[in-house]
Amino acid sequence: MRMRVLLLGKETRLGQALLAQATVESILLQTLDMPAAGWSEQALDSIVEQSPDLVVNLAFYHEQFQLGLLDDAALAVQQRFNTALIERCSRHDIGLFMLSSARVFDGLKAGAYTEKDQLAPSDPLGRLQAELEKQLRAATDRHLILRFSWLLDCSPEGLLGRLLEQMHSGEPVQLAEEWRGNPTPIDDAARVMLAILKQLDCDAPLFGTYHYGSNEISSWISFAKSLAQELLASQQLDADPVVQPVSFASQQMAGREPQNAALTSRRLLMAFGIKPRAWRAQLGTLIDPHNA
Structure with a gap:
Protein backbone atom coordinates (compact mmCIF):
# COMPACT_ATOMS: atom_id res chain seq x y z
CA MET A 1 0.00 0.00 0.00
CA ARG A 2 1.50 3.34 -1.09
CA MET A 3 -0.56 5.36 1.36
CA ARG A 4 0.81 5.40 4.92
CA VAL A 5 -2.08 4.33 7.13
CA LEU A 6 -1.78 4.67 10.91
CA LEU A 7 -4.15 2.55 13.00
CA LEU A 8 -5.12 3.73 16.47
CA GLY A 9 -6.66 1.00 18.61
CA LYS A 10 -4.68 -2.03 17.49
CA GLU A 11 -5.40 -3.52 20.93
CA THR A 12 -9.16 -3.63 20.27
CA ARG A 13 -10.87 -6.67 18.78
CA LEU A 14 -11.81 -4.76 15.65
CA GLY A 15 -8.24 -3.47 15.36
CA GLN A 16 -6.91 -7.01 15.64
CA ALA A 17 -9.36 -8.24 12.99
CA LEU A 18 -8.33 -5.43 10.63
CA LEU A 19 -4.62 -6.13 11.12
CA ALA A 20 -5.11 -9.87 10.59
CA GLN A 21 -6.91 -9.36 7.29
CA ALA A 22 -4.36 -6.80 6.13
CA THR A 23 -1.54 -9.25 6.90
CA VAL A 24 -3.19 -11.96 4.78
CA GLU A 25 -3.09 -9.52 1.85
CA SER A 26 0.49 -8.41 2.65
CA ILE A 27 -0.75 -4.90 3.45
CA LEU A 28 1.24 -3.04 6.09
CA LEU A 29 -0.66 -0.80 8.47
CA GLN A 30 1.35 1.32 10.87
CA THR A 31 0.23 1.14 14.49
CA LEU A 32 0.72 3.11 17.66
CA ASP A 33 0.68 1.52 21.11
CA MET A 34 -2.00 2.81 23.44
CA PRO A 35 -0.32 4.95 26.14
CA ALA A 36 -0.29 3.44 29.63
CA SER A 51 3.79 11.21 9.17
CA PRO A 52 0.72 9.20 8.09
CA ASP A 53 -1.40 10.00 5.07
CA LEU A 54 -4.48 8.66 6.85
CA VAL A 55 -5.36 7.81 10.45
CA VAL A 56 -7.89 5.05 11.18
CA ASN A 57 -9.30 5.90 14.58
CA LEU A 58 -10.45 2.89 16.64
CA ALA A 59 -9.10 4.31 19.89
CA PHE A 60 -12.44 4.06 21.72
CA TYR A 61 -14.02 1.23 19.72
CA HIS A 62 -14.66 -0.98 22.77
CA GLU A 63 -16.12 1.78 24.92
CA GLN A 64 -18.44 3.02 22.18
CA PHE A 65 -19.49 -0.09 20.29
CA GLN A 66 -19.43 -2.82 22.95
CA LEU A 67 -19.90 -1.17 26.33
CA GLY A 68 -22.00 1.73 25.04
CA LEU A 69 -20.64 3.87 27.87
CA LEU A 70 -22.79 6.83 28.82
CA ASP A 71 -20.70 8.00 31.78
CA ASP A 72 -20.18 11.76 31.55
CA ALA A 73 -16.52 11.65 32.59
CA ALA A 74 -15.68 8.86 30.09
CA LEU A 75 -17.49 10.67 27.28
CA ALA A 76 -15.65 13.90 28.11
CA VAL A 77 -12.30 12.08 27.76
CA GLN A 78 -13.37 10.72 24.38
CA GLN A 79 -14.57 14.11 23.21
CA ARG A 80 -11.35 15.88 24.16
CA PHE A 81 -9.16 13.29 22.45
CA ASN A 82 -11.23 13.07 19.28
CA THR A 83 -11.67 16.83 18.96
CA ALA A 84 -7.92 17.33 19.34
CA LEU A 85 -7.23 14.52 16.84
CA ILE A 86 -9.56 16.09 14.26
CA GLU A 87 -7.85 19.47 14.72
CA ARG A 88 -4.36 18.00 14.45
CA CYS A 89 -5.18 15.93 11.35
CA SER A 90 -6.73 18.97 9.68
CA ARG A 91 -3.72 21.16 10.49
CA HIS A 92 -1.25 18.64 9.05
CA ASP A 93 -3.42 17.60 6.07
CA ILE A 94 -3.82 14.05 7.35
CA GLY A 95 -6.93 12.14 6.29
CA LEU A 96 -9.08 10.72 9.09
CA PHE A 97 -11.20 7.55 9.00
CA MET A 98 -13.68 7.58 11.90
CA LEU A 99 -16.40 5.16 12.99
CA SER A 100 -19.89 6.23 13.99
CA SER A 101 -23.16 4.39 14.49
CA ALA A 102 -26.93 4.32 14.16
CA ARG A 103 -27.03 6.08 17.54
CA VAL A 104 -26.91 9.37 15.63
CA PHE A 105 -30.55 8.71 14.65
CA ASP A 106 -33.64 8.75 16.88
CA GLY A 107 -34.75 5.22 15.92
CA LEU A 108 -38.30 6.28 15.02
CA LYS A 109 -38.11 5.72 11.27
CA ALA A 110 -40.04 2.73 9.95
CA GLY A 111 -37.42 1.71 7.37
CA ALA A 112 -33.63 1.53 7.29
CA TYR A 113 -31.70 4.77 7.69
CA THR A 114 -29.73 6.24 4.79
CA GLU A 115 -26.90 8.77 4.83
CA LYS A 116 -29.41 11.49 3.88
CA ASP A 117 -31.55 11.08 7.00
CA GLN A 118 -31.47 13.87 9.56
CA LEU A 119 -29.38 13.30 12.66
CA ALA A 120 -31.41 13.24 15.87
CA PRO A 121 -29.45 11.40 18.58
CA SER A 122 -31.38 10.67 21.77
CA ASP A 123 -28.62 9.50 24.13
CA PRO A 124 -25.30 11.04 25.26
CA LEU A 125 -23.11 8.69 23.20
CA GLY A 126 -25.17 9.31 20.08
CA ARG A 127 -24.89 13.06 20.65
CA LEU A 128 -21.12 12.74 21.01
CA GLN A 129 -20.85 10.76 17.77
CA ALA A 130 -23.03 13.27 15.91
CA GLU A 131 -20.95 16.18 17.23
CA LEU A 132 -17.67 14.53 16.22
CA GLU A 133 -19.06 13.86 12.74
CA LYS A 134 -19.96 17.54 12.45
CA ASP A 141 -12.67 17.22 3.17
CA ARG A 142 -10.25 14.31 3.59
CA HIS A 143 -12.48 12.39 5.97
CA LEU A 144 -14.36 9.12 5.90
CA ILE A 145 -17.14 8.41 8.39
CA LEU A 146 -18.42 4.83 8.48
CA ARG A 147 -21.57 4.19 10.50
CA PHE A 148 -22.37 0.70 11.79
CA SER A 149 -25.47 -0.77 13.38
CA TRP A 150 -24.80 -3.65 15.83
CA LEU A 151 -21.10 -4.55 15.83
CA LEU A 152 -20.60 -8.01 17.30
CA ASP A 153 -17.39 -9.38 18.76
CA CYS A 154 -16.71 -12.02 21.41
CA SER A 155 -15.76 -9.69 24.27
CA PRO A 156 -17.52 -11.04 27.39
CA GLU A 157 -18.99 -7.69 28.41
CA GLY A 158 -19.97 -6.68 24.87
CA LEU A 159 -23.30 -6.79 23.08
CA ALA A 176 -37.18 -6.99 22.72
CA GLU A 177 -38.80 -8.22 19.53
CA GLU A 178 -39.14 -4.72 18.04
CA TRP A 179 -35.46 -3.79 18.48
CA ARG A 180 -34.16 -3.88 14.89
CA GLY A 181 -30.74 -3.54 13.31
CA ASN A 182 -28.01 -5.18 11.24
CA PRO A 183 -26.05 -7.81 13.21
CA THR A 184 -22.50 -7.22 11.91
CA PRO A 185 -19.60 -9.49 12.96
CA ILE A 186 -16.32 -7.61 13.38
CA ASP A 187 -14.60 -9.78 10.75
CA ASP A 188 -17.13 -8.44 8.24
CA ALA A 189 -16.64 -4.89 9.50
CA ALA A 190 -12.86 -5.29 9.13
CA ARG A 191 -13.33 -6.64 5.59
CA VAL A 192 -15.29 -3.54 4.63
CA MET A 193 -12.79 -1.17 6.23
CA LEU A 194 -9.86 -2.82 4.45
CA ALA A 195 -11.69 -2.69 1.11
CA ILE A 196 -12.26 1.04 1.63
CA LEU A 197 -8.59 1.60 2.45
CA LYS A 198 -7.46 -0.23 -0.69
CA GLN A 199 -9.59 2.01 -2.90
CA LEU A 200 -8.49 5.17 -1.12
CA ASP A 201 -4.95 3.98 -1.77
CA CYS A 202 -5.76 4.16 -5.48
CA ASP A 203 -6.60 7.86 -5.07
CA ALA A 204 -10.30 7.21 -5.53
CA PRO A 205 -12.10 10.47 -4.59
CA LEU A 206 -14.52 8.70 -2.28
CA PHE A 207 -14.27 10.53 1.02
CA GLY A 208 -17.57 11.16 2.81
CA THR A 209 -20.13 9.40 5.02
CA TYR A 210 -21.23 5.80 4.50
CA HIS A 211 -23.30 3.10 6.18
CA TYR A 212 -22.59 -0.60 6.47
CA GLY A 213 -24.54 -3.45 8.00
CA SER A 214 -24.34 -7.15 7.27
CA ASN A 215 -27.28 -8.53 5.32
CA GLU A 216 -30.14 -8.84 6.46
CA ILE A 217 -31.98 -6.50 8.84
CA SER A 218 -33.20 -8.45 11.86
CA SER A 219 -34.93 -8.02 15.17
CA TRP A 220 -32.71 -8.77 18.16
CA ILE A 221 -34.96 -11.65 19.15
CA SER A 222 -34.74 -13.21 15.67
CA PHE A 223 -30.97 -12.88 15.78
CA ALA A 224 -30.94 -14.55 19.21
CA LYS A 225 -32.99 -17.49 17.98
CA SER A 226 -30.66 -18.03 15.00
CA LEU A 227 -27.69 -17.78 17.35
CA ALA A 228 -29.23 -20.38 19.67
CA GLN A 229 -29.57 -22.84 16.80
CA GLU A 230 -25.91 -22.34 15.86
CA LEU A 231 -24.88 -22.89 19.48
CA LEU A 232 -26.91 -26.10 19.67
CA ALA A 233 -25.48 -27.37 16.38
CA SER A 234 -21.92 -26.75 17.62
CA GLN A 235 -22.75 -28.35 21.01
CA GLN A 236 -22.05 -25.13 22.88
CA LEU A 237 -25.58 -25.31 24.33
CA ASP A 238 -27.24 -28.39 25.80
CA ALA A 239 -30.82 -27.18 25.45
CA ASP A 240 -32.69 -24.63 23.41
CA PRO A 241 -33.08 -21.54 25.63
CA VAL A 242 -36.55 -20.21 26.34
CA VAL A 243 -36.82 -16.83 24.62
CA GLN A 244 -39.60 -14.55 25.84
CA PRO A 245 -40.54 -11.48 23.75
CA VAL A 246 -41.00 -8.33 25.80
CA SER A 247 -41.50 -4.66 24.97
CA PHE A 248 -38.53 -2.57 23.98
CA ALA A 249 -39.40 -0.03 26.68
CA SER A 250 -38.88 -2.69 29.38
CA GLN A 251 -35.32 -3.47 28.31
CA GLN A 252 -32.07 -1.95 29.52
CA MET A 253 -31.22 -0.51 26.11
CA ALA A 254 -34.42 1.61 26.02
CA GLY A 255 -33.37 5.25 26.13
CA ARG A 256 -29.77 4.20 25.53
CA GLU A 257 -29.95 2.94 21.92
CA PRO A 258 -32.33 3.62 19.00
CA ALA A 278 -25.16 -12.32 5.21
CA TRP A 279 -24.64 -12.37 8.97
CA ARG A 280 -26.28 -15.81 9.22
CA ALA A 281 -23.42 -17.35 7.23
CA GLN A 282 -20.92 -15.85 9.68
CA LEU A 283 -22.42 -17.08 12.96
CA GLY A 284 -20.21 -20.15 13.17
CA THR A 285 -17.03 -18.09 13.00
CA LEU A 286 -18.43 -15.45 15.33
CA ILE A 287 -19.06 -17.92 18.18
CA ASP A 288 -16.03 -20.16 17.56
CA PRO A 289 -14.46 -20.68 21.03
CA HIS A 290 -11.01 -20.25 19.48
CA ASN A 291 -11.89 -16.61 18.74
CA ALA A 292 -12.66 -15.82 22.37
Whole structure:
Protein backbone atom coordinates (compact mmCIF):
# COMPACT_ATOMS: atom_id res chain seq x y z
CA MET A 1 0.00 0.00 0.00
CA ARG A 2 1.50 3.34 -1.09
CA MET A 3 -0.56 5.36 1.36
CA ARG A 4 0.81 5.40 4.92
CA VAL A 5 -2.08 4.33 7.13
CA LEU A 6 -1.78 4.67 10.91
CA LEU A 7 -4.15 2.55 13.00
CA LEU A 8 -5.12 3.73 16.47
CA GLY A 9 -6.66 1.00 18.61
CA LYS A 10 -4.68 -2.03 17.49
CA GLU A 11 -5.40 -3.52 20.93
CA THR A 12 -9.16 -3.63 20.27
CA ARG A 13 -10.87 -6.67 18.78
CA LEU A 14 -11.81 -4.76 15.65
CA GLY A 15 -8.24 -3.47 15.36
CA GLN A 16 -6.91 -7.01 15.64
CA ALA A 17 -9.36 -8.24 12.99
CA LEU A 18 -8.33 -5.43 10.63
CA LEU A 19 -4.62 -6.13 11.12
CA ALA A 20 -5.11 -9.87 10.59
CA GLN A 21 -6.91 -9.36 7.29
CA ALA A 22 -4.36 -6.80 6.13
CA THR A 23 -1.54 -9.25 6.90
CA VAL A 24 -3.19 -11.96 4.78
CA GLU A 25 -3.09 -9.52 1.85
CA SER A 26 0.49 -8.41 2.65
CA ILE A 27 -0.75 -4.90 3.45
CA LEU A 28 1.24 -3.04 6.09
CA LEU A 29 -0.66 -0.80 8.47
CA GLN A 30 1.35 1.32 10.87
CA THR A 31 0.23 1.14 14.49
CA LEU A 32 0.72 3.11 17.66
CA ASP A 33 0.68 1.52 21.11
CA MET A 34 -2.00 2.81 23.44
CA PRO A 35 -0.32 4.95 26.14
CA ALA A 36 -0.29 3.44 29.63
CA ALA A 37 -2.63 6.17 30.82
CA GLY A 38 -5.02 5.62 27.90
CA TRP A 39 -5.71 7.73 24.83
CA SER A 40 -5.40 11.44 25.50
CA GLU A 41 -4.20 14.62 23.80
CA GLN A 42 -0.63 13.79 24.85
CA ALA A 43 -0.56 11.01 22.24
CA LEU A 44 -1.11 13.42 19.36
CA ASP A 45 2.55 14.35 18.95
CA SER A 46 3.41 10.67 18.44
CA ILE A 47 0.70 10.42 15.79
CA VAL A 48 2.05 13.37 13.80
CA GLU A 49 5.64 12.06 14.13
CA GLN A 50 4.59 8.95 12.18
CA SER A 51 3.79 11.21 9.17
CA PRO A 52 0.72 9.20 8.09
CA ASP A 53 -1.40 10.00 5.07
CA LEU A 54 -4.48 8.66 6.85
CA VAL A 55 -5.36 7.81 10.45
CA VAL A 56 -7.89 5.05 11.18
CA ASN A 57 -9.30 5.90 14.58
CA LEU A 58 -10.45 2.89 16.64
CA ALA A 59 -9.10 4.31 19.89
CA PHE A 60 -12.44 4.06 21.72
CA TYR A 61 -14.02 1.23 19.72
CA HIS A 62 -14.66 -0.98 22.77
CA GLU A 63 -16.12 1.78 24.92
CA GLN A 64 -18.44 3.02 22.18
CA PHE A 65 -19.49 -0.09 20.29
CA GLN A 66 -19.43 -2.82 22.95
CA LEU A 67 -19.90 -1.17 26.33
CA GLY A 68 -22.00 1.73 25.04
CA LEU A 69 -20.64 3.87 27.87
CA LEU A 70 -22.79 6.83 28.82
CA ASP A 71 -20.70 8.00 31.78
CA ASP A 72 -20.18 11.76 31.55
CA ALA A 73 -16.52 11.65 32.59
CA ALA A 74 -15.68 8.86 30.09
CA LEU A 75 -17.49 10.67 27.28
CA ALA A 76 -15.65 13.90 28.11
CA VAL A 77 -12.30 12.08 27.76
CA GLN A 78 -13.37 10.72 24.38
CA GLN A 79 -14.57 14.11 23.21
CA ARG A 80 -11.35 15.88 24.16
CA PHE A 81 -9.16 13.29 22.45
CA ASN A 82 -11.23 13.07 19.28
CA THR A 83 -11.67 16.83 18.96
CA ALA A 84 -7.92 17.33 19.34
CA LEU A 85 -7.23 14.52 16.84
CA ILE A 86 -9.56 16.09 14.26
CA GLU A 87 -7.85 19.47 14.72
CA ARG A 88 -4.36 18.00 14.45
CA CYS A 89 -5.18 15.93 11.35
CA SER A 90 -6.73 18.97 9.68
CA ARG A 91 -3.72 21.16 10.49
CA HIS A 92 -1.25 18.64 9.05
CA ASP A 93 -3.42 17.60 6.07
CA ILE A 94 -3.82 14.05 7.35
CA GLY A 95 -6.93 12.14 6.29
CA LEU A 96 -9.08 10.72 9.09
CA PHE A 97 -11.20 7.55 9.00
CA MET A 98 -13.68 7.58 11.90
CA LEU A 99 -16.40 5.16 12.99
CA SER A 100 -19.89 6.23 13.99
CA SER A 101 -23.16 4.39 14.49
CA ALA A 102 -26.93 4.32 14.16
CA ARG A 103 -27.03 6.08 17.54
CA VAL A 104 -26.91 9.37 15.63
CA PHE A 105 -30.55 8.71 14.65
CA ASP A 106 -33.64 8.75 16.88
CA GLY A 107 -34.75 5.22 15.92
CA LEU A 108 -38.30 6.28 15.02
CA LYS A 109 -38.11 5.72 11.27
CA ALA A 110 -40.04 2.73 9.95
CA GLY A 111 -37.42 1.71 7.37
CA ALA A 112 -33.63 1.53 7.29
CA TYR A 113 -31.70 4.77 7.69
CA THR A 114 -29.73 6.24 4.79
CA GLU A 115 -26.90 8.77 4.83
CA LYS A 116 -29.41 11.49 3.88
CA ASP A 117 -31.55 11.08 7.00
CA GLN A 118 -31.47 13.87 9.56
CA LEU A 119 -29.38 13.30 12.66
CA ALA A 120 -31.41 13.24 15.87
CA PRO A 121 -29.45 11.40 18.58
CA SER A 122 -31.38 10.67 21.77
CA ASP A 123 -28.62 9.50 24.13
CA PRO A 124 -25.30 11.04 25.26
CA LEU A 125 -23.11 8.69 23.20
CA GLY A 126 -25.17 9.31 20.08
CA ARG A 127 -24.89 13.06 20.65
CA LEU A 128 -21.12 12.74 21.01
CA GLN A 129 -20.85 10.76 17.77
CA ALA A 130 -23.03 13.27 15.91
CA GLU A 131 -20.95 16.18 17.23
CA LEU A 132 -17.67 14.53 16.22
CA GLU A 133 -19.06 13.86 12.74
CA LYS A 134 -19.96 17.54 12.45
CA GLN A 135 -16.52 18.63 13.61
CA LEU A 136 -14.75 16.31 11.19
CA ARG A 137 -16.79 17.43 8.18
CA ALA A 138 -16.15 21.06 9.00
CA ALA A 139 -12.41 20.54 9.56
CA THR A 140 -11.36 18.69 6.41
CA ASP A 141 -12.67 17.22 3.17
CA ARG A 142 -10.25 14.31 3.59
CA HIS A 143 -12.48 12.39 5.97
CA LEU A 144 -14.36 9.12 5.90
CA ILE A 145 -17.14 8.41 8.39
CA LEU A 146 -18.42 4.83 8.48
CA ARG A 147 -21.57 4.19 10.50
CA PHE A 148 -22.37 0.70 11.79
CA SER A 149 -25.47 -0.77 13.38
CA TRP A 150 -24.80 -3.65 15.83
CA LEU A 151 -21.10 -4.55 15.83
CA LEU A 152 -20.60 -8.01 17.30
CA ASP A 153 -17.39 -9.38 18.76
CA CYS A 154 -16.71 -12.02 21.41
CA SER A 155 -15.76 -9.69 24.27
CA PRO A 156 -17.52 -11.04 27.39
CA GLU A 157 -18.99 -7.69 28.41
CA GLY A 158 -19.97 -6.68 24.87
CA LEU A 159 -23.30 -6.79 23.08
CA LEU A 160 -22.91 -10.40 21.94
CA GLY A 161 -21.20 -11.51 25.15
CA ARG A 162 -24.13 -10.35 27.28
CA LEU A 163 -26.57 -12.27 25.08
CA LEU A 164 -24.45 -15.44 25.26
CA GLU A 165 -24.31 -15.15 29.05
CA GLN A 166 -28.10 -14.97 29.17
CA MET A 167 -28.42 -18.05 26.96
CA HIS A 168 -26.02 -20.09 29.09
CA SER A 169 -27.71 -19.11 32.34
CA GLY A 170 -30.50 -21.67 31.98
CA GLU A 171 -33.06 -18.95 32.77
CA PRO A 172 -35.67 -17.63 30.31
CA VAL A 173 -34.17 -14.97 28.05
CA GLN A 174 -36.29 -11.84 27.76
CA LEU A 175 -35.60 -9.92 24.56
CA ALA A 176 -37.18 -6.99 22.72
CA GLU A 177 -38.80 -8.22 19.53
CA GLU A 178 -39.14 -4.72 18.04
CA TRP A 179 -35.46 -3.79 18.48
CA ARG A 180 -34.16 -3.88 14.89
CA GLY A 181 -30.74 -3.54 13.31
CA ASN A 182 -28.01 -5.18 11.24
CA PRO A 183 -26.05 -7.81 13.21
CA THR A 184 -22.50 -7.22 11.91
CA PRO A 185 -19.60 -9.49 12.96
CA ILE A 186 -16.32 -7.61 13.38
CA ASP A 187 -14.60 -9.78 10.75
CA ASP A 188 -17.13 -8.44 8.24
CA ALA A 189 -16.64 -4.89 9.50
CA ALA A 190 -12.86 -5.29 9.13
CA ARG A 191 -13.33 -6.64 5.59
CA VAL A 192 -15.29 -3.54 4.63
CA MET A 193 -12.79 -1.17 6.23
CA LEU A 194 -9.86 -2.82 4.45
CA ALA A 195 -11.69 -2.69 1.11
CA ILE A 196 -12.26 1.04 1.63
CA LEU A 197 -8.59 1.60 2.45
CA LYS A 198 -7.46 -0.23 -0.69
CA GLN A 199 -9.59 2.01 -2.90
CA LEU A 200 -8.49 5.17 -1.12
CA ASP A 201 -4.95 3.98 -1.77
CA CYS A 202 -5.76 4.16 -5.48
CA ASP A 203 -6.60 7.86 -5.07
CA ALA A 204 -10.30 7.21 -5.53
CA PRO A 205 -12.10 10.47 -4.59
CA LEU A 206 -14.52 8.70 -2.28
CA PHE A 207 -14.27 10.53 1.02
CA GLY A 208 -17.57 11.16 2.81
CA THR A 209 -20.13 9.40 5.02
CA TYR A 210 -21.23 5.80 4.50
CA HIS A 211 -23.30 3.10 6.18
CA TYR A 212 -22.59 -0.60 6.47
CA GLY A 213 -24.54 -3.45 8.00
CA SER A 214 -24.34 -7.15 7.27
CA ASN A 215 -27.28 -8.53 5.32
CA GLU A 216 -30.14 -8.84 6.46
CA ILE A 217 -31.98 -6.50 8.84
CA SER A 218 -33.20 -8.45 11.86
CA SER A 219 -34.93 -8.02 15.17
CA TRP A 220 -32.71 -8.77 18.16
CA ILE A 221 -34.96 -11.65 19.15
CA SER A 222 -34.74 -13.21 15.67
CA PHE A 223 -30.97 -12.88 15.78
CA ALA A 224 -30.94 -14.55 19.21
CA LYS A 225 -32.99 -17.49 17.98
CA SER A 226 -30.66 -18.03 15.00
CA LEU A 227 -27.69 -17.78 17.35
CA ALA A 228 -29.23 -20.38 19.67
CA GLN A 229 -29.57 -22.84 16.80
CA GLU A 230 -25.91 -22.34 15.86
CA LEU A 231 -24.88 -22.89 19.48
CA LEU A 232 -26.91 -26.10 19.67
CA ALA A 233 -25.48 -27.37 16.38
CA SER A 234 -21.92 -26.75 17.62
CA GLN A 235 -22.75 -28.35 21.01
CA GLN A 236 -22.05 -25.13 22.88
CA LEU A 237 -25.58 -25.31 24.33
CA ASP A 238 -27.24 -28.39 25.80
CA ALA A 239 -30.82 -27.18 25.45
CA ASP A 240 -32.69 -24.63 23.41
CA PRO A 241 -33.08 -21.54 25.63
CA VAL A 242 -36.55 -20.21 26.34
CA VAL A 243 -36.82 -16.83 24.62
CA GLN A 244 -39.60 -14.55 25.84
CA PRO A 245 -40.54 -11.48 23.75
CA VAL A 246 -41.00 -8.33 25.80
CA SER A 247 -41.50 -4.66 24.97
CA PHE A 248 -38.53 -2.57 23.98
CA ALA A 249 -39.40 -0.03 26.68
CA SER A 250 -38.88 -2.69 29.38
CA GLN A 251 -35.32 -3.47 28.31
CA GLN A 252 -32.07 -1.95 29.52
CA MET A 253 -31.22 -0.51 26.11
CA ALA A 254 -34.42 1.61 26.02
CA GLY A 255 -33.37 5.25 26.13
CA ARG A 256 -29.77 4.20 25.53
CA GLU A 257 -29.95 2.94 21.92
CA PRO A 258 -32.33 3.62 19.00
CA GLN A 259 -35.17 1.13 18.72
CA ASN A 260 -34.57 1.04 14.98
CA ALA A 261 -30.81 0.77 14.30
CA ALA A 262 -31.22 -0.58 10.76
CA LEU A 263 -28.93 0.95 8.11
CA THR A 264 -28.89 0.60 4.35
CA SER A 265 -25.50 0.02 2.69
CA ARG A 266 -26.52 1.06 -0.83
CA ARG A 267 -24.29 4.16 -1.01
CA LEU A 268 -21.24 2.13 0.02
CA LEU A 269 -22.09 -0.48 -2.63
CA MET A 270 -22.50 2.15 -5.34
CA ALA A 271 -19.30 4.04 -4.45
CA PHE A 272 -16.92 1.21 -3.53
CA GLY A 273 -18.60 -1.89 -4.97
CA ILE A 274 -18.54 -3.52 -1.51
CA LYS A 275 -21.37 -6.03 -1.23
CA PRO A 276 -22.88 -6.82 2.16
CA ARG A 277 -22.43 -10.36 3.47
CA ALA A 278 -25.16 -12.32 5.21
CA TRP A 279 -24.64 -12.37 8.97
CA ARG A 280 -26.28 -15.81 9.22
CA ALA A 281 -23.42 -17.35 7.23
CA GLN A 282 -20.92 -15.85 9.68
CA LEU A 283 -22.42 -17.08 12.96
CA GLY A 284 -20.21 -20.15 13.17
CA THR A 285 -17.03 -18.09 13.00
CA LEU A 286 -18.43 -15.45 15.33
CA ILE A 287 -19.06 -17.92 18.18
CA ASP A 288 -16.03 -20.16 17.56
CA PRO A 289 -14.46 -20.68 21.03
CA HIS A 290 -11.01 -20.25 19.48
CA ASN A 291 -11.89 -16.61 18.74
CA ALA A 292 -12.66 -15.82 22.37
